[in-house]
Amino acid sequence: MNIGDVSRESGVSTKMIRYYEEIGLIPAAHRTEAGYRTYSDKDVHQLRFIRRARDLGFSVTQLAELLTLWSDGHRASADVKRIARQHIAELEHKIQELRAMTDALKHLAEHCHGDHRPECPILEDLAGAVEVEARHMDLTRFGAGGVDPVRRKKEIH
Amino acid sequence: MNIGDVSRESGVSTKMIRYYEEIGLIPAAHRTEAGYRTYSDKDVHQLRFIRRARDLGFSVTQLAELLTLWSDGHRASADVKRIARQHIAELEHKIQELRAMTDALKHLAEHCHGDHRPECPILEDLAGAVEVEARHMDLTRFGAGGVDPVRRKKEIH
DNA sequence: TTAGGGCTTCCAACGGTCGGAAGGTCAAGC
DNA sequence: GCTTGACCTTCCGACCGTTGGAAGCCCTAA
Missing domain, CATH: 1.10.1660.10 (Multidrug-efflux Transporter Regulator; Chain: A; Domain 2)
Incomplete structure (x- = not known):
């Protein structure tokens, strides 16, 4: 083959x-x-x-361990289970992080009118809630959409 | 500064x-x-x-959009909300995938004795449930832990 | 014999972040 | 003025896993 x-x-x-x-x-x-x-x-x-x-x-690292165990007729299933449990823990940790992100974002999105007006609690939160007023006053000139720099090897799509 | x-x-x-x-x-x-x-x-x-x-x-791509909106005093909050909602959807999709993985793994781990014996439903599932018998008979010589190849630029830790 | 597909190796990109080398700069203390 | 050490600069590579593509060789069917 x-x-x-x-x-x-x-x-x-x-x-x-x-x-x-x-x-x-x-x-x-x-x-x-x-x-x-x-x-x-x-x-x-x-x-x-x-x-x-x-x-x-x-x-791939865990995979290498699993393959070794798979090839070993004298393995102990406890070793396999340990790897699996460890991986489960990693996955659940990742899930927790993502959950925290979505919850925070959902909360923000719920309070955003989502209309034609510029007021937006999502941006206000990102800018830092304490400084909302300052932002409205003098921080509206920022942005990545302005003059396009050189952009050597990488660029934003 | x-x-x-x-x-x-x-x-x-x-x-x-x-x-x-x-x-x-x-x-x-x-x-x-x-x-x-x-x-x-x-x-x-x-x-x-x-x-x-x-x-x-x-x-970073979404960030570029958010920064542009942030800098735009005439933005519509709907645009920000759209980006946030899209991101929430992506996050939830990712969570779903991870959930499916953990559920499957947990199910397997629960049925694994986790003792000194080699029998392990986790490995059996990875090998393909249908071929469990064949694996026990003649497929025990596989494995990455054998003779170490050249390993050029990268290797498994 | 030719055309096409499959095979080979090598090099680079993706996203986002970090580590480190080699060299220039700035401030403080002597 | 000189040394020291912390800072700054650019450049190059690694991480992880996967994909794309180029250039060139091989195999098979027509």
């Missing part, structure tokens, strides 16, 4: 398969005389494993 | 201030004869605005 075949069968792009090989997550594939990578059904199976774990949000 | 002062007062690192200038999010600062950037209280104000918006998870 060539790399394109395993890619289709495993759902992992050829780019990523080569990358995983490069970082040592998967062993280097055998090569044909022409230098083509060749794969077996077992490799497809392993890449599917990787794909699923990635879909569950495991990092 | 030098860049270090604004950084301390705004909570935005000097690295990021230079970066924001480079991508055109903020205008290029004035320079002293020696080439040092100089800033005013208004710049501190603006950077605080940026800091708060970033803390709320707005992307």
Whole structure:
């Protein structure tokens, strides 16, 4: 099987398969005389494993641990469970952060009239609630939409 | 004020201030004869605005829009609300994804004994539930923990 | 033999932030 | 005036995971 075949069968792009090989997550594939990578059904199976774990949000580092455990017939399921629990904790922490953001934003958005008038509690909060009056007086000349600077390698889309 | 002062007062690192200038999010600062950037209280104000918006998870692109609106005395609050609502939707979508991951993982972890034995529903699910038997028979030789490949620029920690 | 697709490697970009090197500048203390 | 140390400058790279593209070789069917 060539790399394109395993890619289709495993759902992992050829780019990523080569990358995983490069970082040592998967062993280097055998090569044909022409230098083509060749794969077996077992490799497809392993890449599917990787794909699923990635879909569950495991990092590549965690994935390496899981693969080692997967390959170890004498593993203790406690080790797997530990990795999973740790990942769950990370995910829940992330969720908490996002929740806090959305709650704060929703609260602000609810109090914004959302009409043609310029008054907006969202901007006022971002500017700093204490300084609302000052902002109205003399801070209206800011902005990124003005004269366009040089913009070397990156720019805002 | 030098860049270090604004950084301390705004909570935005000097690295990021230079970066924001480079991508055109903020205008290029004035320079002293020696080439040092100089800033005013208004710049501190603006950077605080940026800091708060970033803390709320707005992307730099969205930030550019918000800054433009902030600087526009004739803006309609509806525009700000639209950006906020869009961002809320993105955040909630992300939360949903993470929720789905944690739910799936929790379900698996609950059914894992977590003891010394190798049997583990977490790994079995990752390997593909249908092929559990096959895995036990002949797929135990996989793994990233084997012979360490060359590892050029990147490696797994 | 030619055309097309697949394969190879290498280089860069994305977003946002940080670390560090190499060198110039400024203030204080001697 | 000189040294010291904190600050500033630019430039380059790393992080993580993924994608895009270029340039060139290989394979197969027509």
